[in-house]
Amino acid sequence: MKRPMSLLLLLALASLATSCAQVQPWERGVLARDSMALDPTPLQSPLREHVYQSREAGPAGRLGASGAGCGCY
């Protein structure tokens, strides 16, 4: 990735922290729903990512998603 693009993106993301609404604790019920979890299908994701990893050249998931191991079928 081109470095200027990365820096720009980082700046844009960092600016989110200051530009977003101040959600009070009593307004966070919706965010705490199961359907809003970071991974709403945690049982499925590792298995799917393992298959993507064995069939595609992209990184297939986030860091630490697959751990060690080849599984190169």
Place this chain on the structure above:
Amino acid sequence: MSRPHDNTALARCALQALRTAALLLPGLVPGAAQAASADDQLNLQFSRYEEGQRDLGGVPQGIAPLTADTLRLSGSKPLGESNGLRFSFSQDTWSGATPIATAPLAAQPNRAVLRDSPNGVIASGASPYLNASLTLDAQGRPLVQDQSGALRTDTRDVLVLSEASPELRQQLDLGLSTELGAFDGVLGLSYSTEPDYVGRGVNAGISRDFNRQLTTLSFNASFSEGLISARLDHDALPYLERGAWQAALVRDATTERFFAKRHDQRVELGLTQVIDASSYLEAALGYGEGGGYLGNPYKAVSVLFSAPAVAGGTRRGELRALLERRPDTQQQAQLDLHYARALPFADGALHLNYQYSQDSWDLRAHSMELRWVQPLGAWTFTPHLRGYAQSEAEFYTAHLVSDQAWRRDYDAALLPAHYSSDHRLASFGSVNGGLTVSRRFTNGVRLEGSVGLYRRRADWGRGGDDSSFADFRFTQFNLGLQLDLAARSANGTAMNAMHHAGHEDGDTHQAMPLVPAGLSFVHARHAPGALAFGYQVRNQRQGGQLHDGDHTLDDATVVAQGCGDALCRFAPASMAMQMHMFMLTYQWRENLSLMLMPQYMSMDMDLRPLAGRPPPQLGEHVHGPGGHHTGSIGDTVVAATWQPPTSPWQWTLGLSLPTGSVDLEYRRQNRVDGGLMHFDMQSGSGTWDLLPALTWQGGAGAWQLGAQVNGVARFGQRNDSGYRLGDRWQASAWTAHPVTSWLAGSLRLTHTWQGTVDGDFSAYNARLGPMDYPFNQGGRYTDLGLGLGMNLPGGQQLALEWEEPLQDDPHGIQLERVGQWSLSWHLGF
């Protein structure tokens, strides 16, 4: 943050709810650096991956498409208020057709395997062969004759398929999370092993909440290394040029092994930001480096060696296969974005994920996925749709043309520095979609199933050579069970209520009768409507000498007598069978419970050549040192148990459904089919079987007593492979005595009758040794079991048992039994 202070009950209730919601937010941190606290949870999953047929340019594939079965056990456990432990264990077994190279179709690299049939000679399959002479035009393109005899160019390429024999891979991941002041930290370890690869990894992460817990920053790092010891395809050795890799190759009796190492390290910076009361954004930048051998030792590149044509004429080309050669470093950067937004109705949410990656091999990949999570009462439906596109690696090629005549000492300088025909490095795109359905039950039990369809197409890629010959589809099924132990503890359990009648404390560590771990069909009675979950693993081992019950036998005797009219050539040196059984019990009525017991089987067998065996014959299945592994889902048992409330007797009738395999085969070698594996290496019976059991449990003072008779009556026809396993009957008597308030020891005596196999393999079996003959199956066995059992908080029971063989009276000639250990765990909900 201002904190409301109000003494009214309503305010306290509201505050409690809000605090709960707020406490969940620290969980909004990425991947490895989840919050220090962990859910008290146990998950069990089974997954099947099935590929479709590949297009081999008119030659039937013959080899079954690749399938992979995965069993995964995972969970998390809070350790105090600020620490957590996570673990996962997964086991994959796969077999079937796998591409080893790409070659011009004109070279016919997938040679048809011919067989006689009632309709004459037919092509029943394909065998890879990358060695051919071709006529090329001046540009190095293959020429073929059309029906009129004229030469025309044929630029089509085709995958070259080989067969992956059943392979077993196991992986263990452990993670410890903890609070470090204002930070959350996580440390993880992983280890995986398979016949040709051992992987080790470590990762660490740290995260911190800012901005009143609306912002989370995280940093993760990981390091992993892999040790490769690949056994090169025996069939490939005659044509695979590997002179450039001599330093990595070691010869053994029948093939060559390729040894290498690789290492990978990655870092990632993540940000999670709550945007408003119904949406958040997650972003991460990652950077990784890989080094060492980054290729695949099973992948070859076909090269057309040809001296340049004179004056634009045709020329001869010799097709040869070289082991692929990739750069020994790779740098990769990736960006992950995840936007989640709650839907304004029915608690649903949309999740949009985007990922971009770019690496030093000039691979660029984009993926976009949309998931819609929609709860409907106790059900949750999550459809998903994902699109993926990648460019090709700079060194990807379907095949190479080298302007030099073929010589074994070819000039490597006239080839590119790096080359690979692995279609995963080609330009392509894919679309996949599916649906996940989960159902939540009371007391923290959740069942989940999903199906996903995937399609790869070259013309959906981001530019590069056409790799449409590699297009394929696959299907993936998942089935999962999730146990929320915290919810169960909070609600109390019907099991405790039944089990500990007379005890005031449902979590008391006493009074639950110890059931030896190796027994099946003995379970506690629960309150009507209650669910119970159990897991049992048995590991049965054979080793040592071959014997006939009275004497150990020397090799000459086994050669002469072990295989009927034929002479034996091999014998088992050791055998291990591991059975994982999962028990889901539903107490339907006070007297009647229903059980579902799926099984997962894995088997290992090492063979040794017998001294004095006859010389190998043409077309004989070739065996080298080492063993074979199989594994897949086994037979599934459904059962009902009847027990009146005050009766010490349990009457059980089960039915075994033939969901296991009886057609597991050795891979083809030297264009010779390996045929069906031995009886003991098949994961199922292939027949519908009745499983009756009668159990009595009583006591005398502190001594617990029990007895059981159980059987397997195979009333059905012979299975699809032509045989029916023998009936099996077993009688057990046991006693148990408390050692401490929570620990008990058990002693069990067991006698087993196992019949011989009825019928025989109806398809080809290599008849290697005694284990391939029906008359060498079954016998009478007596065992002594020594066990320990403990009652854990929450009505859980954990038991371990070792069964020591006392007497063997096998039918025919068999390997001595070493013993069996069993582990069982039961939990009521």
